[in-house]
Amino acid sequence: MTGGPRWDRRRLLRTGAAAFGGAGAGWSTSALVAGSASADSASGSASGSVAAPTVIAPSPGAETVPPEGNHQPGVVTPPQAHLALVGWDLHEDATVEHLARMMRLLSDDARRLGQGEGALADTEPELAAHPSRLTVTFGFGPRVLRDLVPASRRPALAELPEFSRDRLRPEWGQSDVVAQICCDDPLTLAHARRMLVKDARAFADVRWIQQGFRNARGTLSQGTTMRNLMGQVDGTVNLAEAEPDFAPLVWADGTSGPEAFAGGTFLVVRRIRMQLERWDRVDRVGREAVVGRRLDTGAPLTGEAEFDEPDFEATDRFGFPVIDPASHIARVRHTTPEERFLRRSYNYTEPDDTRSSGEDSGLLFLAFAADPARQFVPVQQRMDEVDRLNDWIVTIGSAVYAVPPAAAEGGYVGQALLEGTGEQP
Amino acid sequence: MTGGPRWDRRRLLRTGAAAFGGAGAGWSTSALVAGSASADSASGSASGSVAAPTVIAPSPGAETVPPEGNHQPGVVTPPQAHLALVGWDLHEDATVEHLARMMRLLSDDARRLGQGEGALADTEPELAAHPSRLTVTFGFGPRVLRDLVPASRRPALAELPEFSRDRLRPEWGQSDVVAQICCDDPLTLAHARRMLVKDARAFADVRWIQQGFRNARGTLSQGTTMRNLMGQVDGTVNLAEAEPDFAPLVWADGTSGPEAFAGGTFLVVRRIRMQLERWDRVDRVGREAVVGRRLDTGAPLTGEAEFDEPDFEATDRFGFPVIDPASHIARVRHTTPEERFLRRSYNYTEPDDTRSSGEDSGLLFLAFAADPARQFVPVQQRMDEVDRLNDWIVTIGSAVYAVPPAAAEGGYVGQALLEGTGEQP
Numbered sequence: 118m119t120g121g122p123r124w125d126r127r128r129l130l131r132t133g134a135a136a137f138g139g140a141g142a143g144w145s146t147s148a149l150v151a152g153s154a155s156a157d158s159a160s161g162s163a164s165g166s167v168a169a170p171t172v173i174a175p176s177p178g179a180e181t182v183p184p185e186g187n188h189q190p191g192v193v194t195p196p197q198a199h200l201a202l203v204g205w206d207l208h209e210d211a212t213v214e215h216l217a218r219m220m221r222l223l224s225d226d227a228r229r230l231g232q233g234e235g236a237l238a239d240t241e242p243e244l245a246a247h248p249s250r251l252t253v254t255f256g257f258g259p260r261v262l263r264d265l266v267p268a269s270r271r272p273a274l275a276e277l278p279e280f281s282r283d284r285l286r287p288e289w290g291q292s293d294v295v296a297q298i299c300c301d302d303p304l305t306l307a308h309a310r311r312m313l314v315k316d317a318r319a320f321a322d323v324r325w326i327q328q329g330f331r332n333a334r335g336t337l338s339q340g341t342t343m344r345n346l347m348g349q350v351d352g353t354v355n356l357a358e359a360e361p362d363f364a365p366l367v368w369a370d371g372t373s374g375p376e377a378f379a380g381g382t383f384l385v386v387r388r389i390r391m392q393l394e395r396w397d398r399v400d401r402v403g404r405e406a407v408v409g410r411r412l413d414t415g416a417p418l419t420g421e422a423e424f425d426e427p428d429f430e431a432t433d434r435f436g437f438p439v440i441d442p443a444s445h446i447a448r449v450r451h452t453t454p455e456e457r458f459l460r461r462s463y464n465y466t467e468p469d470d471t472r473s474s475g476e477d478s479g480l481l482f483l484a485f486a487a488d489p490a491r492q493f494v495p496v497q498q499r500m501d502e503v504d505r506l507n508d509w510i511v512t513i514g515s516a517v518y519a520v521p522p523a524a525a526e527g528g529y530v531g532q533a534l535l536e537g538t539g540e541q542p
Numbered sequence: 543m544t545g546g547p548r549w550d551r552r553r554l555l556r557t558g559a560a561a562f563g564g565a566g567a568g569w570s571t572s573a574l575v576a577g578s579a580s581a582d583s584a585s586g587s588a589s590g591s592v593a594a595p596t597v598i599a600p601s602p603g604a605e606t607v608p609p610e611g612n613h614q615p616g617v618v619t620p621p622q623a624h625l626a627l628v629g630w631d632l633h634e635d636a637t638v639e640h641l642a643r644m645m646r647l648l649s650d651d652a653r654r655l656g657q658g659e660g661a662l663a664d665t666e667p668e669l670a671a672h673p674s675r676l677t678v679t680f681g682f683g684p685r686v687l688r689d690l691v692p693a694s695r696r697p698a699l700a701e702l703p704e705f706s707r708d709r710l711r712p713e714w715g716q717s718d719v720v721a722q723i724c725c726d727d728p729l730t731l732a733h734a735r736r737m738l739v740k741d742a743r744a745f746a747d748v749r750w751i752q753q754g755f756r757n758a759r760g761t762l763s764q765g766t767t768m769r770n771l772m773g774q775v776d777g778t779v780n781l782a783e784a785e786p787d788f789a790p791l792v793w794a795d796g797t798s799g800p801e802a803f804a805g806g807t808f809l810v811v812r813r814i815r816m817q818l819e820r821w822d823r824v825d826r827v828g829r830e831a832v833v834g835r836r837l838d839t840g841a842p843l844t845g846e847a848e849f850d851e852p853d854f855e856a857t858d859r860f861g862f863p864v865i866d867p868a869s870h871i872a873r874v875r876h877t878t879p880e881e882r883f884l885r886r887s888y889n890y891t892e893p894d895d896t897r898s899s900g901e902d903s904g905l906l907f908l909a910f911a912a913d914p915a916r917q918f919v920p921v922q923q924r925m926d927e928v929d930r931l932n933d934w935i936v937t938i939g940s941a942v943y944a945v946p947p948a949a950a951e952g953g954y955v956g957q958a959l960l961e962g963t964g965e966q967p
Contacts, residue, residue, distance in 0.1 A: 176760065176761065176763075177758070177760045177761065178757070178758070178760065178761030178762065198728065198758065199728070201893070240773070240821070240822050241771075241772065241773030242773075243769060243773050243837060243838060244769060244771075244773050247757065247761045247762075249758060249761060301758055301761075302757055302758040302761050303623065303624070303728075303755040303756075303757075303758060304755060304756065304757050304758075304761075304768075304769065304771075304889060305757075305761075307755075307771065307889065307891050307893075307903075308771075310893060311771075311818070311893075311901075311903075314893075315822070326893045328893070330728040330729060330732075331728075331729065332603070332672065332727055332728075332729050332730075333602070333603070333623065333674060333726055333727040333728060333729075333758060333759060334758060334759075334760070335601065335602045335603065335759070335760065336601065336602065336603030336672045336674060336726075336727050336729075336730075337603065337672075338601075343729075344668060344669060344729065346666075346669075346729075346732065346733075346736075347666065348665070348666030348667075348668050348669050393736070396665070397665050397740070412668060413668060464729060464732065466732050476736075478732075478736075
């Protein structure tokens with residue numbers, strides 16, 4: 118729709134900024150913003166010519182996420198500040214060709230938007246100009262795998278078993294396709310979300326959109342564990358990419374599963390509503406006992422610092438365990454190295470309690486794992502049996518997705534599953 | 543509830559950062575984050591002692607907004623990234639004493655939270671630890687002024703006249719009290735909003751909460767005009783604090799109005815829904831004609847750069863005006879210097895069109911003015927009569943508030959109105 122010389126100037130400026138260490142330079146980049154400012158406020162009269170970039174400092178708004186090999190971005194990517202999780206159901210008569218066309222379109226949108234370019238036929242390309250580490254991560258639900266992917270190429274995605282404490286609401290339930298859209302800038306995110314929803318409309322209906330947030334970019338230093346709306350440090354025990362276990366625990370490898378899914382992973386989505394009003398009645402000592410960690414530092418009650426190993430055998434002077442065996446930390450702690458996965462959760466809040474049955478706030482628990490049945494389900498089952506935290510949380514939404522490997526050059530996400538590698542459809 | 547030595551350490555660290563130029567140093571501060579990281583991840587064993595701050599760089603999360611003399615913060619403050627606008631209706635039997643108690647409590651909350659401290663009886667003080675330029679700005683609606691403020695101290699707040707194109711919905715209508723909560727960090731904001739709502743509960747019911755956003759802190763350089771969800775540069779013509787007209791056009795001075803309101807201002811809130819689906823059908827040439835500005839630079843169609851003066855007399859080679867007299871820029875342009883005010887708008891989006899009649903996205907138009915009837919209403923009336931933009935927008939919420947001066951030392955916002963200066967209640 119637009120294109121042309123104006124965009125060329127902007128692209129040049131961005132490339133200039135990248136050459137100075139901007140794009141992808143990570144969290145330590147200083148937040149000087151001359152780069153994007155020039156792009157935004159430069160007079161139209163300079164069109165086509167670029168003044169010598171005497172001062173071009175990288176802007177966090179200009180940062181892009183580099184390709185992750187054969188993995189989709191948004192998994193290993195340090196979590197951005199904002200999330201829009203879009204769930205679609207394919208139209209009733211959708212065929213594999215329909216889904217392929219949809220994924221080709223959305224993959225192209227994701228690639229362009231992630232580079233700070235408007236999508237094809239973008240109606241507001243200026244709103245894409247600050248990518249701010251935008252990533253889009255696509256996944257397929259069980260119905261897509263069953264109906265549209267041949268058995269020979271089908272990854273083994275088991276739906277989650279029923280958990281007795283779940284109070285699932287259909288409006289937050291399993292969808293056919295998901296896009297995890299993450300971005301440090303809320304305006305860039307809103308635009309990307311709208312473009313993807315528009316482009317999917319011919320093929321699918323939006324089932325839900327779940328918005329989430331963490332701290333703003335730059336509020337915390339890299340690696341600081343986020344806090345949830347209960348005030349707890351949330352996600353201390355997480356897989357780090359540097360660990361040797363990371364790859365086998367996160368990425369499908371094509372030996373135990375189909376080659377077409379190698380480099381993919383699985384996503385578990387749980388919408389966990391917090392009963393904050395009732396949590397308010399619990400004092401700090403009580404809260405720390407429920408969780409098994411100190412509220413201020415996140416340290417286990419037997420330790421001094423957040424990442425100290427909890428000592429579940431330690432007792433107090435009365436002989437009682439310092440960490441209650443029914444506490445959250447005791448119940449969800451992995452009992453084998455396999456019971457670990459990559460957490461990438463976001464807070465959510467729908468604060469307007471005048472139009473619903475009350476404030477709906479909590480955690481959008483997002484977990485990536487090579488095998489959720491082996492890595493996630495046992496943990497969730499222990500929590501379902503006993504966990505003192507259950508008195509204040511309830512899961513109201515649940516879904517699982519197969520997250521295909523990255524699109525091949527010139528291809529689209531999911532192509533190897535839908536068309537086969539080198540096979541004819 | 544918490545308090546104690548842990549917090550002292552944190553405060554020390556923050557003070558240390560401020561001494562290095564952090565707090566309030568403005569947009570040019572680089573986003574190194576050692577300050578807040580130390581506060582967050584320091585081991586509990588160090589409690590009470592502070593290591594020599596060899597490297598304490600200011601974090602944007604540690605920034606606080608300095609007092610603005612006798613004005614409340616959040617008016618002149620460069621707009622933060624996120625907004626929660628909370629409207630309350632006082633309980634039916636509320637007296638001036640009730641409102642005074644509520645405002646004393648909320649003013650204290652606002653002061654503490656703005657400094658990165660938990661509110662009194664804060665249940666999650668850790669969520670307050672990164673103030674991120676948090677400001678809370680309070681206002682009183684017409685019913686409060688009429689029923690609870692004596693005539694001698696009552697600022698002249700006229701309700702807005704009816705505009706023929708408004709399609710007002712009661713759920714977004716006038717409330718008795720408003721808090722404009724703004725913050726660069728969405729998690730800090732969510733916590734502050736919840737604390738204020740909890741503390742007001744004994745006195746008032748939430749009528750609505752309107753959430754909004756602009757670009758993330760650091761995406762744009764200071765002074766760059768924001769874009770709205772239609773992709774337009776929005777708010778080019780705005781009052782700058784440096785202009786000599788700023789004070790008389792924004793602040794009540796105590797001569798034309800009551801002395802108790804000197805340093806106050808008025809806030810106009812308009813929830814302007816954008817019909818983005820229909821806007822999508824308009825091409826760029828059409829959009830630029832509707833608005834009268836170029837989409838890329840925001841320049842008037844007769845100019846080269848955003849801040850060029852539009853030339854409404856200029857004609858094209860066919861003799862037609864370059865800027866359509868019915869375009870948005872032509873209609874809302876101030877016709878006298880008095881028809882200007884301080885815009886401080888936010889984008890909003892309620893994207894989940896599965897649970898409402900469709901996506902509700904648009905602009906939370908916020909304007910501060912010393913006299914809305916003289917400064918804002920004529921502009922809005924011209925727009926109501928003719929404005930090509932009206933085909934794609936509709937105002938669904940509207941309210942006005944008197945924004946009292948800042949709380950006196952040890953006092954609360956609104957005290958001079960409710961109790962009188964030096965008068966007995």
